[in-house]
Amino acid sequence: MAERHIIYMDHAATTYVRRDVLDAIIPYNTVHFGNPSSIYGIARDSKIAVETSRAQVAKAIGAHPDEIYFTSGGSESDNWAIKGVATANRKKGRHIITSAIEHHAVLYTCEHLEEEGYTVTYLPVDDYGLVNPADLEKAITNETILVTIMYANNEIGTIEPVAELGAIARKHNVYFHTDAVQAIGNIPIDVTSQNIDLLSLSAHKFYGPKGAGALYIRKGVKIGNLIHGGGQERGKRAGTENLAGIVGLGKAIELAVSDIPGHNTKIRALRDRLLKGVLETIPHAKLNGHPEKRLPGNFNVSFDFIEGESMLLWLDDEGICGSTGSACTSGSLSPSHVLLACGMPAETAHGSLRLTLGDANTEEDVDRVLNVLPKVVAKLRDMSPLYQKTATKGGI
Amino acid sequence: MYSDKVMDHFKNPRNVGEIADADGVGEVGNPVCGDIMKIFLKIENNIIVDAKFKTFGCGAAIASSSMATELVRGKTLEDAWEVSNKAVAEALEGLPPIKMHCSVLAEEGIHKAINDYRVKHGLEPWKEKHPHAHDHGEDAVCEH
Numbered sequence: 001m002a003e004r005h006i007i008y009m010d011h012a013a014t015t016y017v018r019r020d021v022l023d024a025i026i027p028y029n030t031v032h033f034g035n036p037s038s039i040y041g042i043a044r045d046s047k048i049a050v051e052t053s054r055a056q057v058a059k060a061i062g063a064h065p066d067e068i069y070f071t072s073g074g075s076e077s078d079n080w081a082i083k084g085v086a087t088a089n090r091k092k093g094r095h096i097i098t099s100a101i102e103h104h105a106v107l108y109t110c111e112h113l114e115e116e117g118y119t120v121t122y123l124p125v126d127d128y129g130l131v132n133p134a135d136l137e138k139a140i141t142n143e144t145i146l147v148t149i150m151y152a153n154n155e156i157g158t159i160e161p162v163a164e165l166g167a168i169a170r171k172h173n174v175y176f177h178t179d180a181v182q183a184i185g186n187i188p189i190d191v192t193s194q195n196i197d198l199l200s201l202s203a204h205k206f207y208g209p210k211g212a213g214a215l216y217i218r219k220g221v222k223i224g225n226l227i228h229g230g231g232q233e234r235g236k237r238a239g240t241e242n243l244a245g246i247v248g249l250g251k252a253i254e255l256a257v258s259d260i261p262g263h264n265t266k267i268r269a270l271r272d273r274l275l276k277g278v279l280e281t282i283p284h285a286k287l288n289g290h291p292e293k294r295l296p297g298n299f300n301v302s303f304d305f306i307e308g309e310s311m312l313l314w315l316d317d318e319g320i321c322g323s324t325g326s327a328c329t330s331g332s333l334s335p336s337h338v339l340l341a342c343g344m345p346a347e348t349a350h351g352s353l354r355l356t357l358g359d360a361n362t363e364e365d366v367d368r369v370l371n372v373l374p375k376v377v378a379k380l381r382d383m384s385p386l387y388q389k390t391a392t393k394g395g396i
Numbered sequence: 397m398y399s400d401k402v403m404d405h406f407k408n409p410r411n412v413g414e415i416a417d418a419d420g421v422g423e424v425g426n427p428v429c430g431d432i433m434k435i436f437l438k439i440e441n442n443i444i445v446d447a448k449f450k451t452f453g454c455g456a457a458i459a460s461s462s463m464a465t466e467l468v469r470g471k472t473l474e475d476a477w478e479v480s481n482k483a484v485a486e487a488l489e490g491l492p493p494i495k496m497h498c499s500v501l502a503e504e505g506i507h508k509a510i511n512d513y514r515v516k517h518g519l520e521p522w523k524e525k526h527p528h529a530h531d532h533g534e535d536a537v538c539e540h
Contacts, residue, residue: 305452306452307430307431307452307453307454307457308454309454309455310406310453310454310455310457310458313403313406313455314407317407326430326454335430345428346427346428346429346430347427347428347430350427350430382412383409383412383413383449383450383451383458384432384450384451384452385423385432385433385434385450385451385452386427386432386452387452
């Protein structure tokens, strides 16, 4: 059987590892495998590699290397930032502010803290998924110890006014954490000018390996230790380092931020052509998220009268990989909390399709999706009782 | 995650469409919960001579509708009433646990269409032997 050409449009879920990143990783599994804490030569090479990567990560976000702590990825970094600040500052207060559209790694951590006696304010978003800075200002009290709001949303791609939100938090002497997992490589980040105290990132979202991430903790931030044990990560996150993963993270982030404008121009052009083509050819379709303040590769469109999982199955049949905000693929019962928070009716959220473009994509991929998607939508609408009802009622 | 049989009935659904002069029609589900099935039955001499469906829903919902309409065709109303959600799921070579509600919906759709026919003919509607938790009432809580 001939190998099928896969059109991968789910870069927000994960990316492949770039060849040059993989080449950088391999020797740290095979030759320079020493434990960075040991004393001999090959271990010193490992230690140097870890510190080189730390410097690369720091440089990419405008931080000092001492402020970078390696973790296993975005979820761990989010958990640590929130729980670590909550425990270390509970004498000051027990109030945390976040948004309604955070990743579950943030939302469920906040819910956990509510069970532990903390109070959490979930800021609403507008129809585009934007947090209003005035709402944050109003929500801060003397009890507030942390504000955690994502840099860019993973589902709808909306980019939040992070610098402004950070400035408000700082004015009130409250720590500001941002989950920047989707932002790295798409938006230039400078933790100093953007008033960020803590920032989560994950290598596999920018062509690095899975299982490698980091938490930036600004010097002076009071935060509890995550893992007790050896002295790794300045004693805050013990355990032998994921050496190869850390090397991959450093290389991947260096490459990801090396030409953000060039990368974005290319990806945005593909995404915009895809979006325009879809909205022009398929009726009853609506863009979700903000028209301009959005990640360059993010396409999120709702198609009325049909359900997302069945769309994905048909697209998969054609070799196209995407995702949906429908409940039916998540194992939960409600559709995407992000789309609902943007005021979308549940039935429309069930019909959402997210395609996230990246370096794997070409003009030919866009042509292929533009050819396949209208047929998939038409086929599913033909068998949908909702479509018939509306068509009769509205006389379409 | 789906069996070959589910994928077959999803990709080549049997009996899609409507029956203009259907003798019994049953619509179940709720758009808020992401699934609606509408079942159409043509009934002659107490036998289901044709069954069609229209479904808004996931792969399992479409495959369950397809399989359920296949299973009830040619059956007496009494026998069709006995086609359980388990029978639909088994005929599909199994459904993932979180998708079992799709087969329940198919069973309920068939039941509703049969009772629609019975009521139209002045007969008492049959009672569900095992009321399911999958009750899409006014409040639409999507309990599966």
